Amino acid sequence: MFALIDCDNFFVSCERLFRPELNGRPVVVLSSNDGCAVSRSTEAKALGIPMGAPVFKYRELFRQHNVISFSGNFALYGDISRRLMLLLTEVTPYLECYSVDESFLDLSQLPDQDWRRWAVRLRRRIWQEIGLPVSIGIAPTKGLTKVANHRAKKDPLLGGVLNLADMPQWLIDTQLAATPLEDIWGIGWRLGPRLRAEGLQTALDIKQLTPRRARQLMGGVRGSQLQLELSGIACFPLETAGRVRQTVSHGRMFGHDTADPLAIRAAISSLTARACRDLRRDGLAANGVYLKLRGNRHKPGSPRWSHCLRLNTPTADPGLICAQLATALAADPAAQQIWHRADVLLFNLTPSAHLQTDMLGYVQTAQAVRGQQRLQAIDAINRRYGAGRLRYAAENLSDVWQPKAGSRSPRYTTDWGELPVAIIKV
């Protein structure tokens, strides 16, 4: 038996924890660079502001209805997310942190087998101790917990908890019929419209597909697994901490569209440094690097450029990677355009302990070890004195690429200089 715990409007809820006066008012949190709304309060949703709404299109609506908008405060959201995971590991060690605001729990080992009562108490505890509203869906498969969670959020009568575990099949089917197929786990923005074109609308329609049809429509085995999960047959186990990363990517929109090669190199250096830091934290090294540049989508004929690097020796050293990317960038005239966004993706990851050789059989050990010590020193300094304190020089070539963060709230929980203030009354 599984539970899915999903925070309601997570980023907005984090902002409201330290600004209780915003409860009951329309609030949105904007993506990096303040481009579009990535988290909306219930009140903002009721105004018809869709997920991903570009700010420039909705500015008038925001003004009319006094919508409060925040630039993303990702230090705050990360810290609140960490607190929730900490609380949940006290509840059960059988826990999969699926995303910043979603966790799957395996309930079979739980001492309290009255799952609804357990969930109601847990929900109250999270609200009391961390100040986060969450919804909890319980079901025999992860796919069904997502449906249960969706219904628990949408139907106010359910009080934020829906347990499909001991429900008769016909009642489960009514919940499936009330769930649009886009809200099914594993059906994203790509698959959704294709299924709609086939006349399918809800989770119930997907469940009632024949296995053959499910494979055809939703891409082979994965498709029939989605369908089985909705029928109550578990195909996906809980993936606890051991999930091995396949890729690491970091991307950012530039503060302003830019053709300045220094700005672009600074962005790439910084993104690569961050991706490599993630690699080193997980003890991995990359064999391949993919760099993608994109022009402004809202302007006609927006350009794209990408470059793929195969590394002879797996590495987590941003210096090595940046040097090669910079060379490739400078060499190709097609890369000299006005860019809006850069993405760096590291792939083909291997554990860095298994030092492999390049084609000629060389492992330049002394150099590799010195490089590794240098990176460990950088990581240690940044852990101690704050992320990004010690940087590669190229990261500072230009700050045009740094995201705009017009109205970021204080980093209430991660910066001694930005703590919330309380007035002494006593």
Added chain:
Amino acid sequence: MDNDFTFVAGSAAAAAYQGTQVAIHRGFPNPAADISEQPHRSPLALDFNQLLVRSAASTFVLRLSGPDRPEHGILSGDLAVVDRAARGPLVIAWDGDQFILDLRSQLPEYASVWGSVTGIVRCLPL
């Protein structure tokens, strides 16, 4: 001492790091360096979190401001350690416009409790 990393920016941090004796050695490595994630901090050292934080998930820090209350041991500028999972007599509450520090028993009825104060931290000027 190997100065391999001084080519990067942030020389003040690097200098401070060298002072801790656990940077990059040419001789024997520090045997404690493998034990701890943060080699500059011994796993045996006293950790103030142990003393001040009972529940890491629900403990927050707020800065206090306003009139000094020496009779309660509270001065403006103090840090309040606030645990939302605890229930004590001294609380942080939201009064509609701001957070206030008050006794639970004296709270105006329109104020709602945000968390209980479980500690006060003050650094003295030198």
